[in-house]
Amino acid sequence: MNKQIQVKVLFFGATAEITKIREINIEIPANMKAGELLNQMICKFPSLKNCSLLMAVNQEYANAEKMLEDRDEVAIFTPVSGG
Amino acid sequence: MEKIFNKNFCALTNEPIDVGSISRRLVPENCGAIVTLDGFVRRFTEGKETLYLVYEAYEEMALKEMQKLVETAHEKYDIEAVTIVHRLGKLQVGETSVVVAVAAPHRKAAFEACQWLIRELKRTVPIWKKEIYSDGEKWIEGESPQKLSSNYVSD
Numbered sequence A: 001m002n003k004q005i006q007v008k009v010l011f012f013g014a015t016a017e018i019t020k021i022r023e024i025n026i027e028i029p030a031n032m033k034a035g036e037l038l039n040q041m042i043c044k045f046p047s048l049k050n051c052s053l054l055m056a057v058n059q060e061y062a063n064a065e066k067m068l069e070d071r072d073e074v075a076i077f078t079p080v081s082g083g
Numbered sequence B: 001m002e003k004i005f006n007k008n009f010c011a012l013t014n015e016p017i018d019v020g021s022i023s024r025r026l027v028p029e030n031c032g033a034i035v036t037l038d039g040f041v042r043r044f045t046e047g048k049e050t051l052y053l054v055y056e057a058y059e060e061m062a063l064k065e066m067q068k069l070v071e072t073a074h075e076k077y078d079i080e081a082v083t084i085v086h087r088l089g090k091l092q093v094g095e096t097s098v099v100v101a102v103a104a105p106h107r108k109a110a111f112e113a114c115q116w117l118i119r120e121l122k123r124t125v126p127i128w129k130k131e132i133y134s135d136g137e138k139w140i141e142g143e144s145p146q147k148l149s150s151n152y153v154s155d
Helices: A013-019 A034-044 A046-050 B019-023 B059-076 B107-124
Strands: A004-011 A023-029 A054-057 A060-062 A073-077 B002-005 B008-013 B033-040 B052-057 B081-087 B089-092 B096-104 B127-133 B136-139
Touching: A004 A013, A004 A034, A013 A046, A013 A073, A013 B127, A013 B136, A034 A046, A034 A054, A034 A073, B002 B059, B008 B059, B019 B033, B019 B081, B019 B096, B033 B107, B052 B081, B059 B081, B059 B107, B081 B107, B096 B107
Parallel strands: A004 A073, B008 B081
Antiparallel strands: A004 A023, A054 A060, A054 A073, B002 B008, B033 B096, B052 B089, B052 B127, B081 B096, B127 B136
16 A cells, blocks of 8 residues: 655645645645646546646745655645735 | 734734834834825725725735745845834724834835835735625626736636
């Protein structure tokens, strides 16, 4: 059996409204990339497809190739609009 | 939530912002100018009326990104101190949403740094704005990620 790791996934603004979740702990296979987790979330919440999506891992912007580690904090959100 | 580093100060707050006191938080004696941006809630955007705004932040990351911007601004411009405060929660029309204050020996660097800081803040600091209209509401999406660096995930 493949090793599982646990990550915390955060949603903000539009993505929190779509998923109706702000924070969730999930188990994923070890060696999963950020982009794969994003695709998994889009499958679960198809309306996310209507947004441009960015990710951060441990509070740093991350690209799809970023390898996830146990206890990582992953955030999924739309392009920022502060100011 | 706030962070003080060297002479700089970054904060997120749910309370109304006193622009004057933020602007003059530091008045360094080697400086002769503070350029302050007072960004506030606009009623009409391309003819559409906004009743009020709601801002939300990924607070820990937002503070880190603000600090990075301030550090880069110090590398790029001859400035002495930067203060950035962004309001969160519900804001009425006319209320200040963001203040960027830059103190420098001379005004030119302060103007340039202030302009650069607000532009980058709007591109990179994880804060989102929801506009509420009389007939609905909408989370505003910033610049599309394609225009950002390739370090960002795009759809």
